[in-house]
Amino acid sequence: MIIVGNFKSYLSNKDDAEAVVKAAGKLTTKHKIILAPSFVHLGYVAAKKAGVALAAQDLSIFEGGAHTGEVSADVISNSGASHVIVGHSERRADGETNSIVATKVCQALSAKLKVVLCVGEESRDAHATYLSFITEQIVSALKGIKEADFKNIVIAYEPIWAIGKGSNEAISTDDLEETVLFIKKVLRENFTEKVMKAVKILYGGSVNAENVKSLMVPGLDGFLPGRASSSKETLKALVEAMDA
Ligand code: PGA
Numbered sequence: 001m002i003i004v005g006n007f008k009s010y011l012s013n014k015d016d017a018e019a020v021v022k023a024a025g026k027l028t029t030k031h032k033i034i035l036a037p038s039f040v041h042l043g044y045v046a047a048k049k050a051g052v053a054l055a056a057q058d059l060s061i062f063e064g065g066a067h068t069g070e071v072s073a074d075v076i077s078n079s080g081a082s083h084v085i086v087g088h089s090e091r092r093a094d095g096e097t098n099s100i101v102a103t104k105v106c107q108a109l110s111a112k113l114k115v116v117l118c119v120g121e122e123s124r125d126a127h128a129t130y131l132s133f134i135t136e137q138i139v140s141a142l143k144g145i146k147e148a149d150f151k152n153i154v155i156a157y158e159p160i161w162a163i164g165k166g167s168n169e170a171i172s173t174d175d176l177e178e179t180v181l182f183i184k185k186v187l188r189e190n191f192t193e194k195v196m197k198a199v200k201i202l203y204g205g206s207v208n209a210e211n212v213k214s215l216m217v218p219g220l221d222g223f224l225p226g227r228a229s230s231s232k233e234t235l236k237a238l239v240e241a242m243d244a
Pocket of ligand 1: 006162204207225
């Protein structure tokens with residue numbers, strides 16, 4: 001499976017980010033670990049060549065040039081990252097629209113970065129309107145993409161109601177399995193069968209060592225932990241629980 005660890009803004013010191021990355025590089029596991037430190041720490045930890053892949057947590061909508069404070073896809077890929085998280089709900093909460101997300105996906109792919117596209121509803125309702133919300137997030141972000149590029153797309157399903165909570169508040173196994181199937185259906189119906197097979201699907205939202213095993217449902221390709229990835233102890237425990 002794939003584990004994309006999103007450090008968010010938990011680690012203020014580059015040495016702490018380096019410690020987690022190095023410890024992750026030493027784990028013996030069959031899973032692929034990709035870690036997303038802050039922009040400022042990215043080049044620093046990349047230079048340590050710890051043996052794990054790196055991701056940025058966001059990127060600019062601009063290609064480069066006169067855009068003060070922006071971090072372009074090219075800067076990210078030249079910093080040593082292979083992946084970038086796009087459309088995280090914490091960015092969407094700060095005003096990132098589906099159209100901004102779509103632009104970022106294109107920028108990332110043109111810089112040869114793999115995209116971890118985050119989607120997920122704020123709440124679930126009895127009429128299941130959240131399913132159209134997820135569909136819209138996926139289709140709008142990916143509609144302009146060439147079929148061959150879909151192998152560089154990973155979808156992280158992160159229901160907002162389950163992010164940053166305790167183990168008991170993560171999604172139930174049944175609901176996760178059903179949503180993974182739903183996302184595959186969206187990919188097949190709005191794109192192609194080939195696209196559905198190419199895109200990997202992750203789950204994020206209060207994943208930790210206690211609940212990860214029960215969340216390893218059929219069709220799911222991995223996880224996007226936040227808090228549990230931001231210390232070497234909790235990350236190690238998570239990976240060990242997956243391997244157990
Ligand atoms: P969490 O965050 O694991 O701390 O709930 C997940 C995410 O927002 O990516």
